[in-house]
Amino acid sequence: MAGATFPRGGVHPAEHKELTEHLAIEEMPPPQQVVIPVSMHFGAPAKPVVKKKQEVQEGDVIATVEKALGATIHSSVTGVVKTIESRPHPTMVRCDAIVIDRDPSAPPRVYEPQDWRKTTAEQLLAKVKDAGIVGLGGAGFPTHVKLSPPPSAKVDTLVLNGAECEPYLTTDHRIMLEHPQKVVEGTKVLLKILGIKKAVIGIELNKADAINAMTKAAKEASGQDEFTVAVQGMTVKYPQGSEKQLIYSLTQRSVPGGGLPFDVGVIVQNISTTLAIFEAATLNKPLYEKVATFSGRAIKRPANLKVKVGTVLSDVAAYLGGTTNDLTKIVSGGPMMGFAVSNLDVPITKTSSGVLFLSSSETDTGTYGPCIHCGWCLEACPMGLQPKEVAIYVEAGKGHQTEKFGVFECFECGCCAYVCPAKRPLVQFARLAKIQVKKHG
Ligand code: SF4
């Protein structure tokens, strides 16, 4: 079966999904202590509204963003605030965090189910905001802002990203397989908020079981209301799940350079975010726990875990039997777009889709060489950019002149670096180039 796809570039990295794709989501018992960073979203850091020694309940607001772009943060456990101080962070190196000692005698919080259909679109949007929901697949853009496009935008289609094209990660796959009805209901909540009727869920063809489960759930939920939810299989090709490629694959609409999805009438959400929206709409439950994949050949027991936000990696590793002696690299996120983390003190944040514990056989620690002008990076770039030129300019101290190569269209997917026979760190060069162009004004 041929799937929908995008026209230019892309690569086929080894999937490594066999480590966890058949493992059901397992709930990790809450840790003794959580470390909740005040920055887990795109925008300004949240401001703590709790103090040292203050008692907090699971789900209580502990930090807010008043006037700037950002998202509310909630406690993931019932306990006492131990301290608020700078702690390691998976992407920011360090960040202020609210450290809470859990009360082991406290029962888990129970939420009363509510009928979202009796709630207005405005009330549902307020629930999404109050729940502190951010895009769980990437930079953590506040969802209530994304769901409020300007009136000039003629949005008619919601696209759900079920591609999960990053190697190793199987979080969205398992959610679609185990909770397809919730994903479909969450999709309808989103459609109601947006005031539109049509959604399409794109899933790569390597997840046939998820395609079947979602198709069945969408069919069962059809005819109940004015909303239509379709499921579309997509060719297995990285980066099928990146916004512009996904939109083209599913709607054949091209987002213009420097533009946003709503410029072509589309809003994109991912599967984990949609599940969080379902829980906010039907339970009033804030976002303080999430499903993430813990994989790689250097963790004793790979798993898909539901974990409390703020659980530190050392607790996760201990729960999974520890790491092997061959642990070479820890990556937050997937191997293509994730970030290396230096130790096990970093916490799981709202945007952690997974953590990889990679062995020496899964990492390439060799040095890179000069460009041999093979052109492979040009062929692989889904944006049609010139990564080799960007790199050469940066090396020559002319990174500030790289705008002409479209460097700001680079979304750091890593396809170019993946195919480069000289192992050149082309994504790092692109990042540096962007900084240098901005610095140069
Ligand atoms: S990282 Fe940037 S330059 Fe490289 S392939 Fe992706 S979009 Fe193109």
Ligand code: SF4
């Ligand atoms: S793939 Fe690497 S070696 Fe080949 S042209 Fe691009 S940067 Fe140069």
